[in-house]
Amino acid sequence: xILLDTIGVDNxxxxxxxERILEKYxxxxxxxxxxxxxxxxxxxxxxxxxxxxxxxxxxMCLDDAMVDxxxxxxxxxxxxxxPDTGMAGARVYHTQxxxxxx
Numbered sequence: 001x002i003l004l005d006t007i008g009v010d011n012x013x014x015x016x017x018x019e020r021i022l023e024k025y026x027x028x029x030x031x032x033x034x035x036x037x038x039x040x041x042x043x044x045x046x047x048x049x050x051x052x053x054x055x056x057x058x059x060m061c062l063d064d065a066m067v068d069x070x071x072x073x074x075x076x077x078x079x080x081x082x083p084d085t086g087m088a089g090a091r092v093y094h095t096q097x098x099x100x101x102x
Contacts, residue, residue: 009043012036
């Protein structure tokens with residue numbers, strides 16, 4: 001079994017999502033909150049700073065992504081078995097058109 005930390009980044013949203021996330025998941029998630037909307041890459045960079053500081057391996061996805069239950073474990077296992085590989089990725093399917101690979 002692989003133990004995971006979940007890190008989310010809120011880009012200064014005003015819709016109440018950060019509060020809902022913390023209410024639902026509590027200490028199961030680390031939620032970083034930007035004071036202003038830094039855009040997609042700025043949000044990723046906020047999260048990556050923490051990831052690099054802690055020395056974590058990581059997977060990144062957007063807020064509308066659906067991740068298969070086994071995807072992270074399979075990617076992690078592959079990287080562990082292939083130490084000369086620096087990066088692994090997976091197919092990303094469109095949530096409303098599952099036959100479409102993005």
